[in-house]
Amino acid sequence: MIEQLTQEDRKLLRDTAARFFHERSPITALRQLRDKKDAVGFDPGLWREISDMGWAGILIDENDGGVGLGSQALGVILEQSGRSLAASPFVATVLSAAPIISSAGNPEQRGNALPGVSNGVLVISLAHEESPRHAPHQISTRAAKNVDGYTINGKKTFVLDGHVADLFLLVARTAGQNEERAGISLFLIDSSLPGINIKRTTMVDSRNAAHIQFDNVQIPANSIIGKAGYGAEILDPVLDGARAGIASEMLGTAQKTFDITIEYLKTREQFGAPIGSFQALKHRAAEMFCEIELARSAVYSALQALDQKASNTAELVCVAKAKACDMIELVSNEAVQMHGGVGMTDEANIGLFLKRARVAQQLFGDVIFHRQRFADLIGI
Amino acid sequence: MIKLDSFRNETRTWLEENCPPGMRTPMPDDERVWGGKKPVFKHPDAKTWMDRMIERGWTAPRWPREYGGGGLSLAEAEILSEEMNRLGCRPPLFSFGLGMLGPLLLDIGTATEKERYLPPITRGEIWWCQGYSEPGAGSDLAGLQTRAEDKGDHYLVNGQKVWTSYAHHADWIFCLVRTDTSVKHAGISFLLFDMESPGIEVRPIKLISGTSVFCETFFDDVRVPKDQLIGEINGGWAIAKQLLAHERSMISQLGARGGNRLPPFKDMARRYVGDGNGRIADPLLRDLIARELINDRAFESTSKRAMGAAGAAAGLASMLKYYGTEQNKRKMEVLMKCAGSAGLGWEGDEFADDDLVLCRSWLRSKGNSIEGGTSEVQLNVIAKRELGLPD
Numbered sequence: 001m002i003e004q005l006t007q008e009d010r011k012l013l014r015d016t017a018a019r020f021f022h023e024r025s026p027i028t029a030l031r032q033l034r035d036k037k038d039a040v041g042f043d044p045g046l047w048r049e050i051s052d053m054g055w056a057g058i059l060i061d062e063n064d065g066g067v068g069l070g071s072q073a074l075g076v077i078l079e080q081s082g083r084s085l086a087a088s089p090f091v092a093t094v095l096s097a098a099p100i101i102s103s104a105g106n107p108e109q110r111g112n113a114l115p116g117v118s119n120g121v122l123v124i125s126l127a128h129e130e131s132p133r134h135a136p137h138q139i140s141t142r143a144a145k146n147v148d149g150y151t152i153n154g155k156k157t158f159v160l161d162g163h164v165a166d167l168f169l170l171v172a173r174t175a176g177q178n179e180e181r182a183g184i185s186l187f188l189i190d191s192s193l194p195g196i197n198i199k200r201t202t203m204v205d206s207r208n209a210a211h212i213q214f215d216n217v218q219i220p221a222n223s224i225i226g227k228a229g230y231g232a233e234i235l236d237p238v239l240d241g242a243r244a245g246i247a248s249e250m251l252g253t254a255q256k257t258f259d260i261t262i263e264y265l266k267t268r269e270q271f272g273a274p275i276g277s278f279q280a281l282k283h284r285a286a287e288m289f290c291e292i293e294l295a296r297s298a299v300y301s302a303l304q305a306l307d308q309k310a311s312n313t314a315e316l317v318c319v320a321k322a323k324a325c326d327m328i329e330l331v332s333n334e335a336v337q338m339h340g341g342v343g344m345t346d347e348a349n350i351g352l353f354l355k356r357a358r359v360a361q362q363l364f365g366d367v368i369f370h371r372q373r374f375a376d377l378i379g380i
Numbered sequence: 381m382i383k384l385d386s387f388r389n390e391t392r393t394w395l396e397e398n399c400p401p402g403m404r405t406p407m408p409d410d411e412r413v414w415g416g417k418k419p420v421f422k423h424p425d426a427k428t429w430m431d432r433m434i435e436r437g438w439t440a441p442r443w444p445r446e447y448g449g450g451g452l453s454l455a456e457a458e459i460l461s462e463e464m465n466r467l468g469c470r471p472p473l474f475s476f477g478l479g480m481l482g483p484l485l486l487d488i489g490t491a492t493e494k495e496r497y498l499p500p501i502t503r504g505e506i507w508w509c510q511g512y513s514e515p516g517a518g519s520d521l522a523g524l525q526t527r528a529e530d531k532g533d534h535y536l537v538n539g540q541k542v543w544t545s546y547a548h549h550a551d552w553i554f555c556l557v558r559t560d561t562s563v564k565h566a567g568i569s570f571l572l573f574d575m576e577s578p579g580i581e582v583r584p585i586k587l588i589s590g591t592s593v594f595c596e597t598f599f600d601d602v603r604v605p606k607d608q609l610i611g612e613i614n615g616g617w618a619i620a621k622q623l624l625a626h627e628r629s630m631i632s633q634l635g636a637r638g639g640n641r642l643p644p645f646k647d648m649a650r651r652y653v654g655d656g657n658g659r660i661a662d663p664l665l666r667d668l669i670a671r672e673l674i675n676d677r678a679f680e681s682t683s684k685r686a687m688g689a690a691g692a693a694a695g696l697a698s699m700l701k702y703y704g705t706e707q708n709k710r711k712m713e714v715l716m717k718c719a720g721s722a723g724l725g726w727e728g729d730e731f732a733d734d735d736l737v738l739c740r741s742w743l744r745s746k747g748n749s750i751e752g753g754t755s756e757v758q759l760n761v762i763a764k765r766e767l768g769l770p771d
């Protein structure tokens with residue numbers, strides 16, 4: 001079990017991360033990447049620095065070359081990166097692909113992948129989703145067994161940083177029907193194998209994902225992670241970690257959006273008074289404050305449950321992601337509205353926050369997905 | 381951790397041995413125990429339960445032992461409340477003394493005042509009521525006009541309060557009075573006095589839920605001994621606000637725990653719209669119910685976090701009050717949707733008890749976002765104190 005972070009540890013880590021992202025990855029950095037249509041979509045130098053801080057290996061065990069600090073520490077960092085909209089392969093690699101290898105990879109797979117992730121030299125993307133809405137077990141990509149290993153056929157979408165990934169963590173079906181939990185298997189494969197066709201998709205948040213087509217891709221037998229057909233047992237808990245992680249990022253993004261908006265309410269004047277003196281806006285600001293605090297508590301509870309491996313972790317993760325989604329939708333929309341015409345301009349940063357918010361909402365399941373899953377989990 | 385685990389075990393055992401079976405069921409409104417000089421124990425097990433909890437100090441788990449409290453840490457009190465919820469134990473004693481006046485006196489009372497007022501609260505011997513609101517002073521509480529004149533050895537109180545909950549049963553009142561008419565906030569004082577004093581008249585007012593829980597309260601030349609002033613003369617406003625923070629924290633928790641007149645929300649919803657396995661087939665109702673259960677979980681985490689952080693800081697207390705009461709109202713509306721016409725019964729044997737309680741509770745919940753300062757007032761407080769927005 002991971003040790004509880006003390007209040008001081010948490011504060012120290014938060015201050016360090018806040019300073020780091022503020023200085024090394026201000027919002028202007030994201031703008032530059034967007035405006036010059038950067039081929040990578042993030043700054044590899046920044047990614048290297050993030051790993052130098054030990055953060056790329058934050059979930060990876062010390063024996064595998066990481067620092068093994070756990071989910072609460074991860075949450076602190078993501079909250080800060082969310083404030084500055086830092087673009088990096090963190091979500092693709094650290095949150096979703098590497099933990100699968102950590103939790104179920106064999107010694108060779110761990111050795112090949114995990115130190116590289118910790119050092120910031122490897123980008124691994126989770127090639128999972130097949131439809132526009134998150135559906136973890138809706139897998140029709142096939143991995144057909146043959147004498148040399150497996151042949152892969154199928155299509156993946158919304159593969160984060162998939163256009164620059166060195167490796168894919170591929171979710172494919174070795175048995176069973178499309179919606180079934182059983183029969184799903186996980187593979188760690190090279191992204192440059194023949195038959196893999198990668199199409200970069202430029203997303204609204206100025207980050208990149210990819211559509212990936214697999215046509216008779218031959219992969220070796222030893223690329224499977226864990227036991228054939230039991231991939232969902234590995235994948236589901238890892239997705240929960242990723243959900244709590246992205247919810248932490250959303251918390252930071254929303255808080256920053258809110259801070260900027262409150263500042264605007266105090267300075268912008270109309271009718272001879274700061275617009276923040278109008279009660280119609282005050283009350284909506286106060287409601288946003290409440291929603292942010294509720295989401296914050298939900299996210300912290302989920303991160304803590306993950307570290308403690310609590311039996312109700314999945315429920316708490318649903319609560320966290322559902323609340324984070326509703327909260328950030330409210331905050332990002334109100335932020336645009338309260339900025340008036342300025343809020344609609346590309347020049348103001350508010351729009352960038354709104355755009356990232358919607359992408360983060362969809363990642364690993366939106367509010368509808370998590371409400372339904374929560375209802376399933378509690379048996380109603 | 382180990383110490384807390386053993387505390388949990390001891391607590392669980394003690395509750396199992398000492399909480400009478402009749403005190404482990406949802407509680408109708410009229411079986412609530414308020415204590416006081418003429419206590420009413422409508423349920424036969426209620427007195428035993430209260431006495432046992434008093435002896436253990438658990439009517440006020442976190443108060444110091446010297447005043448009859450339990451001396452528990454925050455973590456221990458949390459465990460006690462979890463274990464009581466697990467067994468479905470009724471709160472043994474309700475009172476504004478426990479939720480409002482006591483915490484205030486613990487913060488700011490003199491040693492003499494604490495010794496005088498606190499033990500009778502933990503023992504449930506004095507029923508306190510709150511004399512804040514007046515016909516002309518609701519949200520704008522500092523506009524209150526009830527006068528207290530300095531008559532040398534006593535204060536002479538004249539005026540009128542309204543919405544005074546349980547004034548018709550209460551033994552004593554904590555009351556805001558005006559001691560200086562030339563200024564607004566700086567002319568208010570905080571007095572305690574006996575409701576049996578000559579010159580007090582109370583008239584109960586009926587609520588939309590059919591019960592009479594609050595009153596109009598009239599003061600006509602009521603003499604109050606001078607040592608019953610709390611704090612400084614004209615220094616009552618700060619004290620009044622401090623008490624409000626405690627009140628708001630208390631009210632915010634009513635929907636989540638404490639007022640367990642109804643079975644838990646999830647069970648109630650399932651009773652109306654669940655199938656044999658407790659699954660809810662209608663996808664829209666299921667979604668509404670899941671949404672509120674998610675909000676409940678998030679609110680629970682928030683209450684814990686707030687308690688750990690800053691006690692009853694004004695902004696946080698307002699946030700909890702606002703969210704908790706609005707959340708309780710939303711849940712009641714969802715249950716009314718689930719219940720359909722079964723939830724619309726007013727009285728009579730054709731309805732199940734829980735159906736009737738639901739209807740009354742739904743009506744009563746409308747007051748949650750009014751009492752203790754309206755939702756709009758809480759939002760004003762948050763905007764000012766937490767967000768620093770200009771006037």
Ligand SMILES: Cc1cc2nc3c(=O)[nH]c(=O)nc-3n(C[C@H](O)[C@H](O)[C@H](O)COP(=O)(O)OP(=O)(O)OC[C@H]3O[C@@H](n4cnc5c(N)ncnc54)[C@H](O)[C@@H]3O)c2cc1C
Nearest residue numbers: 510511512513518519543544545747750751752753754756
């Ligand atoms: C069930 C119940 C029990 C109560 N028990 C007690 C008790 O024991 N002791 C006691 O002293 N009082 C008690 N109260 C009174 C309660 O505190 C007041 O009702 C409350 O503070 C509102 O005051 P008001 O009724 O005068 O409404 P008003 O202040 O007249 O408010 C009417 C409406 O105007 C809104 N409003 C007012 N000012 C503003 C503003 N500045 N900005 C935006 N909106 C505003 C309010 O939010 C409300 O919606 C109780 C009330 C209820 C419902």
